[in-house]
Amino acid sequence: GGTYPLNPVAAGDGKVFVSLILYFNNVPSFFALDAIDGHTLWSKNFGDIFSVNPPSYAYGKVYIQTGNHGTDTWLRAFDGVTGAVVFQAPHQAQWERYFAPTIHDGKVYVNGGYYGGMYAFDAFNGSQLWFNSTLPQYDQWTPAVDDTRAYAYLGEYQPGLYVVDRPTGGAAGFIPDLNFDWNGWSMNLAPVLGDLNDVFAIHDGRLLSFNTANNTIRFELLGPYTGQPSYNAGRIYAVKSGRLVVLDEMTGTEIWAWTPPVGQIVGPMILTRTHLLASTSQRVYAVSLVTHQDVWSYAASGHLAMADDTLYIASSD
Secondary structure, three states: OOOOOEOOOEEEOOEEEEEEOOOOOOOOOEEEEEOOOOOEEEEEOOOOOOEEOOOEEEOOEEEEEEEOEOOOOEEEEEEOOOOOEEEEEEOOOEOOOOOOOEEEOOEEEEEOOOOOOEEEEEOOOOOEEEEEOOOOOOEEEOOEEOOOEEEEEEOOOOOEEEEEEOOOOOEEEEEEOOOOOOOOOEEEEOOEEOOOOEEEEEEOEEEEEEEOOOOEEEEEEEEEEEEEEEEEOOEEEEEEOOEEEEEEOOOOOEEEEEOOOOOOOEEEEEEOOOEEEEEOOOOEEEEEOOOOOEEEEEOOOOEEEEEOOEEEEEOOO
């Protein structure tokens, strides 16, 4: 990446897709790398634009949003092998940055809109399926989706969890967050789905559990919590005061915890069936879900991604 910091990467099928965090820099900014030795397979230069954002990979294609103003903002899809353009779908925006697109069941869901909103596109031809314009205007978030709905946790002017009907894009529910405290126009989060009709989010030091069955907040925990929660099998994995805490999904009760030997956990964690992977500002640790101890570490830090039995760490450069 040279002098430019890296976004979180996407990977799969023997390739790693890397984008640079830019601000009106007319340089190559999106790369496909060989997963074995890291050499560049192809690259893209989007010109003198406001933002190049984290990619997602599915169906042999890599998806990425590039941001500028008005109609010069796009959801782009490229063939993962050749880099050939599959489609370029425009959408409205106002100088925004985005999280990686959410892909599910042949569709791509993204943040967008001149005054806020959520889009759904066909993942194969880029046709716009719907646009919900009722969501507040924030950047740096992406929705969570299940088989029937899409979810976005957003703030001012009506803070709360917005629930959208996935086939039509129509409003399907809203759970207000009466204790929301505005801290900028970037959410810096994505909601996480549980198994008990619940959605988790961390904001302003709080861990929230939204009950989508009755449109209430099941619990709200004060931390300070930071970063992005992870979930599996009735357990919420979250960062509290720089350490890992594992909570019961229904009650929020702490079950076990782990403290890094040096430093504090930063950024999203990766949860597998056997281990949790977490980065501090100095090292990446693998924590056993059985013994609750770190079993190995590596002297690197950054945004984590995993594919094809390989862990990728996108650092500040």
